[in-house]
Amino acid sequence: MRTPDVSHGPHATRHAPPASSPCAVAASPLRRRFAALLAEADVRLDGDRPWDLQVRDERLFARVLATGSLGFGEAYMDGWWDAAQLDVLLARLLQARLDRRVRGIGDLWLALRATLINAQAGRRAYRVGERHYDLGNDLYRAMLGRRLVYSCGYWREAADLDAAQEAKLDLVCRKLGLQPGMRVLDIGCGWGEALKFAAERYGVRGVGITVSREQAAFARELCAGLPIEIRLQDYRELDERFDRVFSIGMFEHVGVRNYRRYFEMVRRCLPADGLTVLHTIGTNVSTNRTDPWIDRYIFPNSMLPSVAQIAAASEGLFVLEDWHNFGTDYDRTLQAWRDNIEAAWHTLPARYDERFRRMWRYYLHASMAMFRVRHAQLWQVVLSPEGVPGGYVAPR
Template identity: 35%
Template sequence: MADAASRLTALAEELLGVPLPVRLRAWDGSEAGPANGPVLIIRDRRALRRLLWKPGELGLARAWVAGEIDVEGDLYTVLDRLAGFLWERGEESRGLLETVRDPRVRAAAAALLRLAGPFPPPKPPLEEMRGRSGARHTRRRDKQAISHHYDVGNEFYAIVLGPSMVYSCAYWTEQGSLEDAQRDKLDLIARKLGLKEGDRLLDVGCGWGSMAIHAAREYGARVVGVTLSREQAAFARKRIAEEGLTDRIEIRVQDYRDVEDGPFDAISSIGMAEHVGTVKYREYADALYGLLKPGGRLLNHQISRRPEPDEEAYEVDAFIDAYVFPDGELAPMGRTLTTLEDAGFEVRDVEAIREHYALTLRRWVANLEGDWDRAVRLTSPGRARIWRLYMAASAVSFERNRIGVNQFLAVRTPGSGASGVALRPRVWSESGESLEPEESQEPQGR
């Protein structure tokens, strides 16, 4: 096993056909690769067994969650440099052993097997969600998936999200605090919805109650918030009571498909549609359309992915599905828009805020790293490592334009054609970003 790093680097480059972009430090203390920059640490050769058994993101993720690999230096730089292997060279990284045909490459793969040690690989870390059965996106399975992600503990989320307790992309009008940017996002949504005193708002996937509180306190709206997470609901109700808003806000542990007390003047769906699933997306759009009164508005805030050349071959990210958002699915922006229109909505505005999410995620990672020991105590070392990796990798994905996030303003326009959307000019920045005009910055409510 002498000089394992050099042997591993040579074998990896033989298999992949390109130089490794990061320096390696192996379990025997040896190092190899580029001298400058961050170091990818392989603490245990069990990590190699995971990679050979599950090539690509899932094998790497399991090794990361188990603490068998780590990073010394800037995590974002390592992820950015490895992105070409994980995302742009997907076939090679997914199937090192399954797809090789060249005898020279086969020999390198066999040597890597010997370096990895006895098979089979260790069991997956406990934090991986297993035991799912039945069809995706039934009420029962959706509730299990939501619980896996959101019922991690409100104290843990308070570390990551900060005082705003908003778990979606912030809106950065200037380089201020995360709390300011989240408040600005909530207010942007309220203004797009045209909220005013007495309006009835349905907040789908209401989280810890931040949008409901903002709409009731700043605009005088009456709000129904629904979530499948009991921990979120308990936290939201406590906050609402402390704000003195229990007469204006009702929080329910309820599936949006079971809401029957419409119509509503407006609906906000912020970071919730990603859980719906592509096969259920039309059902989602139809349900929200049916819950709005004529002239009512929907603000759908949703992460999107880039279209695939062959959409039928699209695969859900294995790491995200196993450890982060079970059964979550992303759709291209165009598909979302078309589905909303097919349901009867008039889509009046689409705002892309991809860069805003990259900055938001970097702030969340900084929050987690800044209180790491407590985050580990509140959950587990593996769970904290999952959140650090997924948020940092997501930031890189947004920065590289692999994924985006968009706000769709859609109206249930009545037969008269009167949408109620104000006539106001758009303002554009030099980078092509849509800005709000000066006169629309103040709240339109009370």
């Protein structure tokens, strides 16, 4: 199992220089510039409102102005600043679009890398599994609730996280029109909960693929005794027939260079009367990379698709039957995950130290902010190879 390295590299703790150092002397004009930017979002330095930013280290200003969002997130991890309502602070900064005003070397590197290499191909496709999903099932069990479902819940009639996750799984099954005996493919099956749900509630048999060894091992144990096969496999390797195909929270790791290949794979696996559901986070503007802090610490080589990118990649292969956006439900899901993990930190192993805890807290609160200000969406897209005769009616 891969564990966070907290003594070297990007997780290493940084120590402040003496107050008389050049950094401290130069902080005053940088502080004024930093404060002016925050004022555009109605955020104050060391103010008394819960969303105001509390400065713990004056080196913060130079770091953020030089390195943008990467330095801002790292400075929080290092304890250089705090906010009582972190999600509200970050939402204000995003709403004011300050993330676009201050960019650092991390943005330039990701832009260059996107033009030179396919970051999600070959062994790089497994990196997110090794870096994120293999962190440890203890962390995810503490955060995700009764079912290990690491994607947006559906809160339309749900009162709690477990009910919202079951409602989401059932919604996918109903959109696919699952029937007993159908053979189903889950691309990016996680810990196996979706296939288990479909097999138990709808009588299907299936195959789940993942790039995480930890997830694969857990899913095999979870689905023992059910007609389910779990594979450690890249989606590009698939070439076999299924009645239905779905993907929940995996497409964010595919990358724009591979979108067409993803849909070509799904098309060759489906019969003419098949259906596929794509459940993915999406963004309002097409891009070829992610935020540099997210890339370094949370989801390496990830990126969010846009409507235009999904449409272009699936054009000529599928008929678009339905496009459902319930992205505001992700804010509520993330709040539930935040509450769960904050209550459970004292029960987790010591390897999840304070810097890791601050990293994870920042990740969850930044994600809440993205969905709250509607910069990120959650889509369920239903596609058919040749169109449903008479038309498709999507359940809600």
